[in-house]
Amino acid sequence: MRILEAAGVWKVYETGLIRVEAVRGADLAVEAGELVAVMGPSGSGKTTLLSILGAMLSPTRGTVLVEGTDLSRLDPGELSTLRRRRIGFVFQAFNLFPALTARQNVELGLKLRGWPAEDVGEEALKSLDSVGLAQRADFLPADMSGGEKQRVSIARALAGGPRFILADEPTGALDARNGKAVMDLLSRRAREAGAAVVVVTHDSRIAAFMDRVVHMEDGRLTLGEAGRVS
Ligand SMILES: Nc1ncnc2c1ncn2[C@@H]1O[C@H](COP(=O)(O)OP(=O)(O)OP(=O)(O)O)[C@@H](O)[C@H]1O
Ligand SMILES: [Mg+2]
Numbered sequence: 001m002r003i004l005e006a007a008g009v010w011k012v013y014e015t016g017l018i019r020v021e022a023v024r025g026a027d028l029a030v031e032a033g034e035l036v037a038v039m040g041p042s043g044s045g046k047t048t049l050l051s052i053l054g055a056m057l058s059p060t061r062g063t064v065l066v067e068g069t070d071l072s073r074l075d076p077g078e079l080s081t082l083r084r085r086r087i088g089f090v091f092q093a094f095n096l097f098p099a100l101t102a103r104q105n106v107e108l109g110l111k112l113r114g115w116p117a118e119d120v121g122e123e124a125l126k127s128l129d130s131v132g133l134a135q136r137a138d139f140l141p142a143d144m145s146g147g148e149k150q151r152v153s154i155a156r157a158l159a160g161g162p163r164f165i166l167a168d169e170p171t172g173a174l175d176a177r178n179g180k181a182v183m184d185l186l187s188r189r190a191r192e193a194g195a196a197v198v199v200v201t202h203d204s205r206i207a208a209f210m211d212r213v214v215h216m217e218d219g220r221l222t223l224g225e226a227g228r229v230s
Helices: 046-053 076-086 102-112 117-130 146-158 176-191 204-209
Strands: 002-015 018-031 035-039 061-066 087-090 164-168 196-200 212-217 220-222
Touching (some): 002 196, 018 046, 018 196, 035 176, 035 204, 046 164, 046 196, 076 087, 102 117, 102 146, 164 176, 176 204
Parallel strands (some): 018 220, 035 196, 035 212, 087 164, 164 196
Antiparallel strands (some): 002 018, 212 220
């Protein structure tokens, strides 16, 4: 089953006199159970593209279908429901709520996903445990290391088992061992739970975990072959 189908996606940012063509005609399709890496230099448009695929930013042109739903046909309320319920997004900058503990951050994600209040506590702990952070559940973000915060943001994105997972440099703040653990977790979501996973990364070792690696340069995507860096 095709989870994502994006065609001809363009994004032009216009701020004052400056015009940036951040994404220039990207096409990408991802099936259930598939892991895709997006690699490319800083400023090439990776976060912009991921935000569009994750229904957080609308493209200037082009279409994005998530599980067959054309995002351009949804009103803002419907878009936000789709985003909260069906998509797990790991932000490059973590985006944790500073006044909430690790556990509360993950619980909030589950509540937004529509989980009943009585179930979120247990699921949140399970998700924190899957990134090795059960013992940090009651810590505030300010009291955690960068890598721990990154793992909380991953636990929040993966809690509740979304079928479409987008992760923006999810191992950027992690050491090799934790980075591998996170990639194992993401590949299990694809292999065992049938999620479609798109990961932006600068780390070529991560390519080894992927079915496909696509390259982004100057807003353009070039498709790679299975398991190979193109
Ligand atoms: N909100 C915005 N308004 C104007 N320009 C923007 C905005 N967001 C990003 N850009 C520009 O668009 C281009 C692509 O940015 P983007 O964040 O998508 O790159 P990236 O590939 O994720 O880079 P990095 O690897 O550093 O995270 C950059 O030139 C950036 O300056
Ligand atoms: Mg980025």
